[in-house]
Amino acid sequence: MRHQHSRPTTPRPAPGPGPRPAPGPGPRPTGRPRGEASRWEEQRGFDEMGRLLRDVTFCVVDLETTGGSPAAGSKITEVGAVKVRGGEILGEFQTLVNPHEEIPAFITVLTGITTAMVVDAPTIDTVLPSFLEFAQGCVLVAHNAPFDVGFLQHFAREQQRPWPAFEVLDTARLARRVVTRDETPNCKLGSLAQLFGATTTPDHRALHDARATVDVLHGLIGRLGGLGVHTLEELQAFSSKVTTAQRRKRHLAEGLPHAPGVYLFVDASDRVLYVGTSKDLRTRVRSYFTASETRSRMGEMIQVAERVRTIECATPLEARVRELRLIAEHKPRYNRRSRFPEKTHFVKLTDEPWPRLSLVTRVLDDGATYLGPFGSRRGAEATVVALHDTYPLRQCAGRMARTPNGTPCVLAELGRCLSPCDGSVSWEDYDAVVGATRAALVADPTEVVERLGARMTTFAEQERFEEAGLHRDRLVALVRAAARTQRLVALTRLPELVAVHRGDDGRWAVHVVRHGRLAAAGVIPPGHDAQAYVATLRAGAETVRPAPGPVPAASAEETEAVLTWLEQPGVRLVDVDGAWTCPVGGAARHLWIGEAQHQARTAAAPFDDRRPLSTHHRPVR
Numbered sequence: 001m002r003h004q005h006s007r008p009t010t011p012r013p014a015p016g017p018g019p020r021p022a023p024g025p026g027p028r029p030t031g032r033p034r035g036e037a038s039r040w041e042e043q044r045g046f047d048e049m050g051r052l053l054r055d056v057t058f059c060v061v062d063l064e065t066t067g068g069s070p071a072a073g074s075k076i077t078e079v080g081a082v083k084v085r086g087g088e089i090l091g092e093f094q095t096l097v098n099p100h101e102e103i104p105a106f107i108t109v110l111t112g113i114t115t116a117m118v119v120d121a122p123t124i125d126t127v128l129p130s131f132l133e134f135a136q137g138c139v140l141v142a143h144n145a146p147f148d149v150g151f152l153q154h155f156a157r158e159q160q161r162p163w164p165a166f167e168v169l170d171t172a173r174l175a176r177r178v179v180t181r182d183e184t185p186n187c188k189l190g191s192l193a194q195l196f197g198a199t200t201t202p203d204h205r206a207l208h209d210a211r212a213t214v215d216v217l218h219g220l221i222g223r224l225g226g227l228g229v230h231t232l233e234e235l236q237a238f239s240s241k242v243t244t245a246q247r248r249k250r251h252l253a254e255g256l257p258h259a260p261g262v263y264l265f266v267d268a269s270d271r272v273l274y275v276g277t278s279k280d281l282r283t284r285v286r287s288y289f290t291a292s293e294t295r296s297r298m299g300e301m302i303q304v305a306e307r308v309r310t311i312e313c314a315t316p317l318e319a320r321v322r323e324l325r326l327i328a329e330h331k332p333r334y335n336r337r338s339r340f341p342e343k344t345h346f347v348k349l350t351d352e353p354w355p356r357l358s359l360v361t362r363v364l365d366d367g368a369t370y371l372g373p374f375g376s377r378r379g380a381e382a383t384v385v386a387l388h389d390t391y392p393l394r395q396c397a398g399r400m401a402r403t404p405n406g407t408p409c410v411l412a413e414l415g416r417c418l419s420p421c422d423g424s425v426s427w428e429d430y431d432a433v434v435g436a437t438r439a440a441l442v443a444d445p446t447e448v449v450e451r452l453g454a455r456m457t458t459f460a461e462q463e464r465f466e467e468a469g470l471h472r473d474r475l476v477a478l479v480r481a482a483a484r485t486q487r488l489v490a491l492t493r494l495p496e497l498v499a500v501h502r503g504d505d506g507r508w509a510v511h512v513v514r515h516g517r518l519a520a521a522g523v524i525p526p527g528h529d530a531q532a533y534v535a536t537l538r539a540g541a542e543t544v545r546p547a548p549g550p551v552p553a554a555s556a557e558e559t560e561a562v563l564t565w566l567e568q569p570g571v572r573l574v575d576v577d578g579a580w581t582c583p584v585g586g587a588a589r590h591l592w593i594g595e596a597q598h599q600a601r602t603a604a605a606p607f608d609d610r611r612p613l614s615t616h617h618r619p620v621r
Helices: 034-049 105-111 124-134 145-158 171-178 189-195 206-225 232-236 244-253 281-290 296-304 316-330 377-390 427-442 446-461 465-492 530-539 556-566 592-603
Strands: 007-013 057-065 076-085 088-096 139-142 168-170 261-266 272-278 307-312 345-349 357-360 369-374 496-502 508-514 517-523 572-577
Touching (some): 076 105, 076 206, 145 168, 145 171, 171 189, 206 232, 244 281, 244 307, 261 316, 272 296, 316 508, 316 556, 345 427, 357 377, 377 427, 427 465, 496 556, 508 530, 517 530
Parallel strands (some): 057 139
Antiparallel strands (some): 076 088, 496 508
16 A cells, blocks of 8 residues: 655656746847846736746646545545646655545446555545645646545535635646647547646546646646747636637737726727726736637727727726716727717607607707606607506697697597597696606606506406516616616706715725716825815816706716716715705615516526526616
């Protein structure tokens, strides 16, 4: 019986190709001694790209067990591990483990480990602490890592032993991204060991399999080095969908700041291709070339991109707002969202002798009542139908004289219109219905909720579920739109609001908001007089004039971003010009209808499939 703990060895070259070195540094800065320049360039490359693979210590581990699941009672019978860095073996760890039970015959046939061999071996209570000490500070590597690491974590929990924050690399998963079926029929350890010419043949003994995995790891690293993968971060995130051409453009991220802001990919003609935002510009832009960026349109965009422009921002909120404004201005073809904030719809209750509801795309300063903006015409149409189901306003187009002289339509005959056209209703009675409709739009839609809710119940009892669903979707559209409008208006009507929030670094971020638009942003410097800084920021803030109706002086998406920031915990209001309030009995208290709808659809998913179910009606933004 072989029983060995943490057998350190003299560093020696590992079999196989070993990690490829990172690309050589660029032109050496002038005015520096050669040695100093080399150190400067190496540090710069490390900072730009991440942890070079040649500097990372890997602990390649393999286990033999009595079965496939520790939760089902399977035990570890052998642990083997190899510590390696820069192509050199630093040490090996191997020991049998006494599972305190008979080893099944089929396991003995597979591994060659018998019950007699492990009788005098240490238990996992002794082996696990020794292994964790051996692997300390390493990146764990295993072939089919969830199996091996899962067993180790299970027994760590049983021993109430904290599990170290290991980074884990799975050679099986990595091989599936690198090796083609033409090279090997599968990604089993034996197949890959043969492909990469491993000097150790895996035979289901832990140390032998770990040594073979080392050779496979080096073979994969050597192959990926030719594709521009030279750091641990790149190795962990490698995907074959990220092309070599993409990786070669990672120089576009060089020199970018580690700061919040906006980045713009531009082509050779200086046309903006894509706009994004990040708390760390350099890290985010670098991920397009070195991380698992698998969106096909991003790969296409990077092929065309020639430069990356950045705009540093004082705060993440300012970066988000600038991103939205730049997308709206340039309408980059590779941005899918926020390109057309002007394409909005509103429900309008007209201001005329006999008001009516209509759909419009612009808000005018005409005394009318508006609800919106809606992100789609479909949602606006559903809201109008919900209101007409509750309030029998006229639905004919055109302006009607104070004393009309017309003929009633079919809707009047069906009792769905008060028919002012033929004098069937007095102006005072019609105006009362108009007032109730206006209240549902701007204050409290409870009457609509109760009316449509009763109809939904009736249809459901009659098993007319499709009709009940139509009423539900119309009601959800109205409630969401009314709640959104009230939320936006509450901020839009304020001439100015100044708020601050203390960040994780202890510094105070200041934002000046005028009529729902971010007018200024900054961070108070350490030791600076806070009141003086805020006063200076306000004095230099953008002059913002109010927009008509409920429309903020910015896009609705920008104002909602500002609201999200204002509503987070820890925000303090420095000054508010006016009253920032929402109606107590407003539409927000009915939002549970939409949430219940979503939960019902989620619960209807079969078994454990919780993907969103498709519907005939798009959700209203």
